[in-house]
Amino acid sequence: MSDAVLQTVDLSIRFGGVEAVRHVNFTLAERELRCLIGPNGAGKSTLFKLLTGQLRPTAGRILFRGHDITGDYTHSIARRGIGIKTQVPNLFDGLTVREHLWLSARRTNPAGRTREIVDEILERIGIASLANGAVGQLSHGLRQWVELGTVLAGNPELILLDEPAAGMTHDEVARTAELVRDINRTHALIVVEHDMQFVKMIARTVTVMHQGAVLVEDTMDRILENSAVRDVYLGKHGGA
Amino acid sequence: MAAIAVGVPRVVDQFGLLQLTIFAAMCILALSLGVVWGYGGILCFGQSAFFGLGAYTYAVTAINLEESTVAVILSIMVPAVFAALLGYFMFYGRLSDVYLGVITLSVTLIFFNLMNSTAGDVYRVGTARLNGFNGMPSLPTLNVPGDPGRLLDPTETFYLVMAVLVIVYVGLHALLASHFGRVVVAIRENETRCELLGYDVRLHKLLIFTIGGGIAGLAGCLFANWGAFVSPNVFSLTMTSQIIIWVIVGGLGTLLGPIIGCLIMQYLATMLGTQQLANTNLIFGTIFLAFVLLVPRGLVPSLRRLGARLVGRAPARGLEPGA
Numbered sequence: 001m002s003d004a005v006l007q008t009v010d011l012s013i014r015f016g017g018v019e020a021v022r023h024v025n026f027t028l029a030e031r032e033l034r035c036l037i038g039p040n041g042a043g044k045s046t047l048f049k050l051l052t053g054q055l056r057p058t059a060g061r062i063l064f065r066g067h068d069i070t071g072d073y074t075h076s077i078a079r080r081g082i083g084i085k086t087q088v089p090n091l092f093d094g095l096t097v098r099e100h101l102w103l104s105a106r107r108t109n110p111a112g113r114t115r116e117i118v119d120e121i122l123e124r125i126g127i128a129s130l131a132n133g134a135v136g137q138l139s140h141g142l143r144q145w146v147e148l149g150t151v152l153a154g155n156p157e158l159i160l161l162d163e164p165a166a167g168m169t170h171d172e173v174a175r176t177a178e179l180v181r182d183i184n185r186t187h188a189l190i191v192v193e194h195d196m197q198f199v200k201m202i203a204r205t206v207t208v209m210h211q212g213a214v215l216v217e218d219t220m221d222r223i224l225e226n227s228a229v230r231d232v233y234l235g236k237h238g239g240a
Numbered sequence: 241m242a243a244i245a246v247g248v249p250r251v252v253d254q255f256g257l258l259q260l261t262i263f264a265a266m267c268i269l270a271l272s273l274g275v276v277w278g279y280g281g282i283l284c285f286g287q288s289a290f291f292g293l294g295a296y297t298y299a300v301t302a303i304n305l306e307e308s309t310v311a312v313i314l315s316i317m318v319p320a321v322f323a324a325l326l327g328y329f330m331f332y333g334r335l336s337d338v339y340l341g342v343i344t345l346s347v348t349l350i351f352f353n354l355m356n357s358t359a360g361d362v363y364r365v366g367t368a369r370l371n372g373f374n375g376m377p378s379l380p381t382l383n384v385p386g387d388p389g390r391l392l393d394p395t396e397t398f399y400l401v402m403a404v405l406v407i408v409y410v411g412l413h414a415l416l417a418s419h420f421g422r423v424v425v426a427i428r429e430n431e432t433r434c435e436l437l438g439y440d441v442r443l444h445k446l447l448i449f450t451i452g453g454g455i456a457g458l459a460g461c462l463f464a465n466w467g468a469f470v471s472p473n474v475f476s477l478t479m480t481s482q483i484i485i486w487v488i489v490g491g492l493g494t495l496l497g498p499i500i501g502c503l504i505m506q507y508l509a510t511m512l513g514t515q516q517l518a519n520t521n522l523i524f525g526t527i528f529l530a531f532v533l534l535v536p537r538g539l540v541p542s543l544r545r546l547g548a549r550l551v552g553r554a555p556a557r558g559l560e561p562g563a
Binding site: 052054073074075076078079083084086090091092093094095099102103104106107111150154 | 419422423425426429430432433434435436437438439440441
């Protein structure tokens with residue numbers, strides 16, 4: 001357990017009669033890159049909200065590096081080192097790209113070092129030319145990158161990416177996949193994505209969720225051959 | 241601003257000087273809401289609660305101590321502490337914007353009714369009679385610290401109030417340029433993102449609200465001094481809506497805006513007070529509506545945008561509180 005970055009134990013949340021996440025037992029190892037897939041409503045984004053404290057679970061526990069963070073405030077979980085790019089980018093529309101990165105890096109760094117980090121990240125993501133423009137006017141794809149950069153600037157130990165390639169052109173998707181692999185050299189990641197091309201580019205281990213529960217966890221190749229997964233995606237599931 | 245302040249007493253008569261002194265005091269009040277609402281995004285409809293609390297704190301303390309220094313300090317501290325308590329319940333209770341507006345407005349109206357019903361000899365704090373709706377007259381005015389016999393004359397008071405205005409303005413500029421200030425602005429833009437970056441939104445809101453309360457209290461102290469008088473009207477609906485109008489007219493999200501808005505509206509009020517043709521409140525209401533509908537950003541941001549467009553660049557709104 002000690003080398004697990006993140007572990008959930010029987011994690012569940014119920015909204016009225018709907019159990020959006022059901023008894024999820026999930027373990028993420030150091031430097032692991034895990035893809036989380038599943039049809040709409042499978043509970044992927046809800047799971048992310050539980051992990052970041054935006055929702056409180058009705059049952060189960062969340063352990064981050066062995067610390068129980070279940071029910072902690074969002075900001076204290078972030079302080080422990082979990083960063084998230086949300087499904088719909090959460091940005092400061094009136095502020096510049098540079099401000100975003102600055103606010104993220106400045107929390108843990110002195111002013112001088114913050115400036116260096118901001119420039120590094122702008123370079124790394126390839127958005128240096130947008131640095132001083134307001135974020136509100138950017139396209140969805142660029143907003144995704146700004147949010148990714150903002151998360152990176154805070155240097156969290158674990159990075160959650162909720163649909164990082166949504167709204168991107170083919171070239172942008174490829175560039176994002178490259179970034180994700182690069183980030184994975186130093187950070188553990190969980191990536192939720194619908195775009196199977198993108199998942200194929202980055203995935204090693206894939207977790208498939210369905211109706212709030214983990215359906216199967218395996219390598220990408222074997223997931224693609226898995227008949228249960230195919231049924232879930234094509235809607236031919238029986239029994240559940 | 242400082243240059244104007246130094247030159248003014250040489251060219252303006254006594255009456256003009258008193259006018260400018262009260263204008264400047266009110267500008268400080270406008271700044272307090274300008275920072276809480278315009279930068280903190282906190283919809284405070286009851287900024288007059290802190291203003292009035294500062295005024296009454298000064299009055300009661302100055303009468304009791306027959307000296308103004310401690311009274312000035314308390315007139316900042318008491319509203320600030322009250323704002324911190326009120327803010328604690330509002331922000332840590334996760335109340336939404338609409339409720340913040342309703343609660344802060346209710347608080348100032350409660351003070352209004354409370355102070356109105358303190359007529360009679362039983363309502364006194366030490367030697368200070370509260371006097372209900374008649375207000376407290378003949379307050380001791382500011383003296384040189386440590387020398388209660390040496391009172392400030394109108395020119396000195398003018399210098400002092402202008403100096404305080406400049407200090408508050410420059411201080412708020414510095415605060416907003418600091419790490420804390422930039423987080424406050426970021427919270428206005430997106431609370432969720434701030435939390436996800438590890439910033440405690442509640443704490444930041446509480447602090448900026450408390451600072452705003454203290455500044456409003458200071459303005460209240462200067463107001464009470466100016467007329468050597470304070471009445472429950474400092475808590476009234478008219479008072480609190482005036483502050484909101486100043487900020488709306490001048491422009492949310494700037495520091496210069498509330499000052500400009502306050503000066504224009506007060507000048508208008510003074511002018512309109514000398515004529516009988518139209519009701520002043522009616523004209524104020526019309527101006528308020530016109531601004532909300534036609535110039536929703538307020539004067540300063542609109543003019544700044546216009547200027548930027550003429551120069552041919554669109555600046556990002558937000559973190560550079562440059563005036």
